[in-house]
Amino acid sequence: MFRSAPQSSQFIPLKSVQIKPEAQVDYNPTTEIQARFHFPQYLGFFDPRQTHMEGDLQMEGRGNPIPNPKAGFTSLIRDCRLQSGDGIATIEEILDLNVLTAQWWGWTQNESIRQKRTLFEGQEMNPAQGDSLYYSGDTDFTGAGKTITANQTATQVQVESPLYTGIMTGKVFPLLATSGLRLLLTLDEAQRALTFKTGAFGIAPKSLANKAAWDATGRTAPKIAVVPVGGQPNPPVAKPGGQPLSTTFKIAVSGVVNSATPANDNPYSIGDRITIHTATGNNTGIVVGFSNAASLNGTTEGAAGANTQLVLDVCFDSAVGVALPHAYAIGDPVTVDPQDRMNGVTPSGNEVLSAYVASQAALKVGYTLRNFQFVLGQVSPPAGYVDAMTKQIQSDKGLAMDFKTFSLYKFNLTSINGLSTQLIPTNAERAYSCLSVPLPQSVYTAIEADSLGGVVDGAQTYQYVLGGNLIPDRPINLGRYNETPFRTEALHVLEAEKALVNCGYAVRNLQDIGNRFLIARGFSRYNQVADLRDRALSLRVLYQNATEQKLYNHYICHLRRMTVRQGQVRAF
DSSP states (O other): OOEEOTTOSSSOEEEEEEEOOSSOSOBOSSSOOEEEEEEOGGGOEEEEEEEEEEEEEEEESSSOEEEOTTTGGGGGEEEEEEEETTSOSEEEEESSHHHHHHHHHHHTOOHHHHHHHHHHSOOOOOOOTTSOSSEESOOOOOSTTOEEOSOOEEOOEEEEEOOOSTGGGSSOEETTTTTSEEEEEEEOOHHHHEEETTTTTTBOOTTSOSHHHHHTTTOOOOEEOOOOTTOSSOOOOOOGGGOOSOOEEEEEEESSOOSSOGGGSOOOOTTOEEEEEOSSOEEEEEEEEEEOOSEETTEEOSGGGOOOSEEEEEEESSOTTOOOSSOOOTTOBEEEOHHHHHHOOOOOTTOOOOHHHHHHHHOOOEEEEEEEEEEEEEEOOOHHHHHHHHHHHHSSSOEEEEEEEEEEEEEEEOOOSEEEEEEEOOOOSSEEEEEEEEEEGGGTTOTTSOSSSOOOTTEEEEEEEETTEEEEEEEEEOGGGGSSSOOOOHHHHHHHHHHHHHTTOOOOOOSSGGGSOOEEEESOSTTOOBOOTTSOEEEEEEESSOOOOEEEEEEEEEEEEEEEETTEEEEO
């Protein structure tokens, strides 16, 4: 079926063509991480603005993992490579595409675009677990004595997203000239691409020896709220699913509001192994359910039994009738180890679980992409256009196409504080901007944190150095981003806006910049370019009171040229 293409009066006919990957399998971050596509030559021409990826995306594991909200579906795509149809010439390659997308998305977003990305590109923006794009099921504790014995169910979400590269978001592309196109997409690992909906709340490695070790981390977590009458452990109760009497106890925690929808800030899932960090050591057990009882073994929860605490049903790693190895007290943190979610939990002989809880405990965090494909907008130009292009290809001059793209240069910043100088070894002849992203190494592969976003972490000032000249001519202050709450630095915003506009990104949002931080510099204005050849480029950043080692991703936005001459394709 044909419809008109509004972008061009020359390329009028348009139809959608489905392009399946070479391996039509379910893609995931462990066994099937590379998707290969071939856009055949016989399609002639396609319009990238009428082209998108699509597939059915489903999350896996406990903790309600979701794609990083800063990049939606694109957070799953680490690297992208486009080659000529014969596979000889690499036309475009963008590494860490998900990190790049996570930087500019927030700057270009308004409410309408946010809603569109939620509808089509898998962006999860609602912080409430009870209202999630990727999960369904009951999270409501309204009503006395209500219990929850099942996790929310992961739902399959259909996504449609552009591929954010120069070729795939640019002008009409002549497949006829390049013998088609070959596309390789490499998926990122779950630890980087996904995050838990509740973030780092209640997350800590169980290797922390005791409460003092936990307190030294400075993190927050739910804490023991009530020590029941009669000592510890609590009287055992029957196991779910009719399992034998065992060491299942009820513990109440503060920090989670047990109101109508406590799951909105509940960091636990059924099947999680929890750790209670006590003064003398740690107790561990597996969560088998939640409740909102008004009292706990004769002890009232909260003020006048107001049901202000969340009650966990826990099967501890302790024999029947045997006290827990460490007595817990009010204020002891109750945490979950993210590695237990990544690797799954194997119960001990003391942890007798129902079939359902055992199946939930065994789950590993990940994602599956089914029915993955491209939908190409095929266009047919007039015959005269094709004839003229064919003659140009066969001539000595050949056919030339320019497109904006990014080259990545990484710098491992080993010093934490002081003035750092980072060399950016670019040789771009037609450069627009540099986008520099400081990624904290401590969470580079941490699912409980944002692994794709840049951090301020004590940055005070910055300047770029180009050809021995400082640009801009005075340091740009960043100090106010380190305040609590952070405040905006006007000159930094101005520099970032100019750099992003140079890259072709329309800046619509200047809010919350401290949580989507990047350093940037535009090398030109009004769509002009700058020659960086033989002009050494570096970045100077002054850090004070920083706590993180960082890996800098420096993205150079520049023009790249593809030429086709007598059947040979080159890009430079």
